[in-house]
Amino acid sequence: MSTEEVDAESVRKTILASWWRSRTHRVAADQVKTPYVADPNLETPLLQSAGAVLDALEDKLSDLAVSVVLTDDQALVLDRRTEDRALERYLDGVQLARGFSYAEEFVGTNGIGTALEGRQATAVFGHEHYAENLDTLACAGVPIRHPISGQVLGLLDLTCWKKDAGPLLLALAKATAHDIETELTNQVGLRELSLFSAYLRACRRGQGIVLAVNNDLVMLNDHARQLLVPEDQAALLARAVEALSSQSDRSLSMDLPSGARARLSYTPVSSDVGPAGGVVRARLLQEPEVVSARIDTRQPVLPGIVGTGALWVRACHSVGRFARDRKWTVVEGEPGSGKLAVARAAHSGSTASAPCEVVELDGIKAGEWEAPVRRALLKGPGTVVFRHLDKLSQEEQRALAAVLDDARLDARVWGVATVSEGEQDGLDTDLMRHFPTSVTVPPLRHHIEDVRVLVPFLLAQLGKGPLLHCSPAALQLLLRNEWPGNAAQLRQVLRKVVHTRRAGVIEPEDLPPECRTVVKRVLNPLESLERDAIVRSLLDADGNKSRAAHSLGMSRATIYRKIRDYGIDIPS
Numbered sequence: 364m365s366t367e368e369v370d371a372e373s374v375r376k377t378i379l380a381s382w383w384r385s386r387t388h389r390v391a392a393d394q395v396k397t398p399y400v401a402d403p404n405l406e407t408p409l410l411q412s413a414g415a416v417l418d419a420l421e422d423k424l425s426d427l428a429v430s431v432v433l434t435d436d437q438a439l440v441l442d443r444r445t446e447d448r449a450l451e452r453y454l455d456g457v458q459l460a461r462g463f464s465y466a467e468e469f470v471g472t473n474g475i476g477t478a479l480e481g482r483q484a485t486a487v488f489g490h491e492h493y494a495e496n497l498d499t500l501a502c503a504g505v506p507i508r509h510p511i512s513g514q515v516l517g518l519l520d521l522t523c524w525k526k527d528a529g530p531l532l533l534a535l536a537k538a539t540a541h542d543i544e545t546e547l548t549n550q551v552g553l554r555e556l557s558l559f560s561a562y563l564r565a566c567r568r569g570q571g572i573v574l575a576v577n578n579d580l581v582m583l584n585d586h587a588r589q590l591l592v593p594e595d596q597a598a599l600l601a602r603a604v605e606a607l608s609s610q611s612d613r614s615l616s617m618d619l620p621s622g623a624r625a626r627l628s629y630t631p632v633s634s635d636v637g638p639a640g641g642v643v644r645a646r647l648l649q650e651p652e653v654v655s656a657r658i659d660t661r662q663p664v665l666p667g668i669v670g671t672g673a674l675w676v677r678a679c680h681s682v683g684r685f686a687r688d689r690k691w692t693v694v695e696g697e698p699g700s701g702k703l704a705v706a707r708a709a710h711s712g713s714t715a716s717a718p719c720e721v722v723e724l725d726g727i728k729a730g731e732w733e734a735p736v737r738r739a740l741l742k743g744p745g746t747v748v749f750r751h752l753d754k755l756s757q758e759e760q761r762a763l764a765a766v767l768d769d770a771r772l773d774a775r776v777w778g779v780a781t782v783s784e785g786e787q788d789g790l791d792t793d794l795m796r797h798f799p800t801s802v803t804v805p806p807l808r809h810h811i812e813d814v815r816v817l818v819p820f821l822l823a824q825l826g827k828g829p830l831l832h833c834s835p836a837a838l839q840l841l842l843r844n845e846w847p848g849n850a851a852q853l854r855q856v857l858r859k860v861v862h863t864r865r866a867g868v869i870e871p872e873d874l875p876p877e878c879r880t881v882v883k884r885v886l887n888p889l890e891s892l893e894r895d896a897i898v899r900s901l902l903d904a905d906g907n908k909s910r911a912a913h914s915l916g917m918s919r920a921t922i923y924r925k926i927r928d929y930g931i932d933i934p935s
């Protein structure tokens with residue numbers, strides 16, 4: 364089979380196709396040798412739903428030499444139940460046991476890997492197996508699908524001796540897989556049904572844009588499809604998915620890539636079996652000045668900064684335009700998202716030769732800002748950046764407003780204030796009269812593709828421009844991160860890297876532990892230490908969670924929970 368031609372008439376079509384694939388994968392036909400994962404993830408909805416069904420089947424088959432196997436969607440064996448000792452020993456010998464993969468690429472034609480490859484119920488009998496040690500067996504595998512998305516979650520397989528096999532084997536496997544899917548519907552479907560009813564209620568309530576999301580599902584009403592261009596839909600969905608982690612109602616405004624501004628209200632939905640996702644209602648705000656300006660994202664952004672993500676380019680263009688028109692502006696955004704960088708770049712883009720004064724207001728003592736502000740204002744043409752304006756007390760803000768009222772401002776002075784996300788509304792109204800326009804800088808995760816250009820840019824800033832490059836694998840890790848601390852966090856990470864690697868190629872192992880995580884919030888120092896310790900132990904233990912937990916003195920359950928909480932992602 365591994366070297367000679369096969370007579371197409373003598374073999375079933377699906378089996379012949381699988382033999383060809385096995386041959387292409389260079390699977391050994393005289394032995395079973397397959398990768399082993401010591402610690403497969405056993406906390407999945409599939410295993411939770413399958414447990415009771417497998418218990419019941421195991422009971423029914425207790426007098427028969429039939430093994431019940433459950434795998435994940437990659438053919439990794441998660442559970443195997445065999446009452447018959449002889450069969451059990453044989454299956455151990457051919458590595459059909461928990462932790463081993465029965466994917467076609469490793470084992471060749473078999474009821475598990477071949478069924479997953481073809482995405483359909485498949486039985487493989489005796490000599491149809493590619494590896495000769497499996498000749499005495501028959502197995503029937505049936506993929507198990509997510510009840511709503513249809514995505515294959517895993518597979519149910521029944522394996523017995525070839526001499527005992529018949530058509531009933533596949534029929535029983537199908538019925539059992541169906542029972543597991545029904546159980547999944549009860550568990551998962553309840554969530555989705557709750558979300559669907561909440562979505563329908565929101566649609567019935569008005570004419571606006573309604574979206575509903577959870578981790579597996581997205582629903583959009585007609586208004587969303589008609590009023591929003593695809594990039595705006597994607598940006599809204601990204602924001603909605605982000606809101607999923609919060610369990611409270613929220614409303615917020617956001618700039619959309621097309622230039623429109625939307626007001627969103629997010630309502631979480633819960634079901635009897637836990638959180639079910641959330642419903643977002645959105646309203647487009649009519650801000651003609653912004654809406655009318657469609658931005659070509661291929662244009663270069665402002666001088667001294669990089670990035671081509673639609674939201675980022677839009678923010679840069681708006682700040683640049685306000686700088687040219689000398690319209691005082693508030694630049695709002697998450698920590699480290701590049702507010703000051705945009706303000707400086709807009710200054711350079713409009714009046715590079717004039718001075719740009721940055722007055723840091725965070726932590727400044729009462730009244731101490733007054734002298735530098737007056738000095739900056741008196742300098743004539745140029746830019747004054749009021750950095751972290753929201754950190755001034757209300758009283759100080761009123762005092763600053765009075766200073767600005769009194770100063771006979773040169774019309775060629777441009778004022779720009781940076782404030783933390785969501786803090787703009789709390790600023791003193793008298794002061795805000797001086798800042799008639801505002802722009803929101805998007806967090807890095809909303810223009811994550813810009814990591815590709817930010818990395819070389821920031822490496823150059825750190826003095827390593829032509830000396831250091833990122834390997835594709837390391838870049839992939841950086842692109843997967845959520846960057847709760849935004850570009851400033853990315854800069855910190857690269858600063859750590861250049862301490863240890865001064866030239867050459869940055870590989871994944873050169874990146875600090877935080878790059879192995881996809882956490883959505885900024886961790887406190889204690890949490891960061893714990894996360895780093897877990898990542899290091901996992902790397903030392905080649906991804907083996909039990910060994911990592913042992914070395915840290917943690918229980919397995921705790922390390923699983925922490926891996927989930929910190930979004931740690933280390934392949935075994």
Ligand SMILES: Nc1ncnc2c1ncn2[C@@H]1O[C@H](COP(=O)(O)OP(=O)(O)OP(=O)(O)O)[C@@H](O)[C@H]1O
Binds near residue numbers: 705751
């Ligand atoms: N698009 C970009 N191109 C180049 N550098 C950037 C860009 N975005 C951010 N940076 C760099 O990232 C770092 C953090 O940016 P910056 O200080 O402007 O953020 P911020 O939002 O003002 O921070 P804070 O929240 O502390 O006020 C700086 O070194 C800045 O030069």
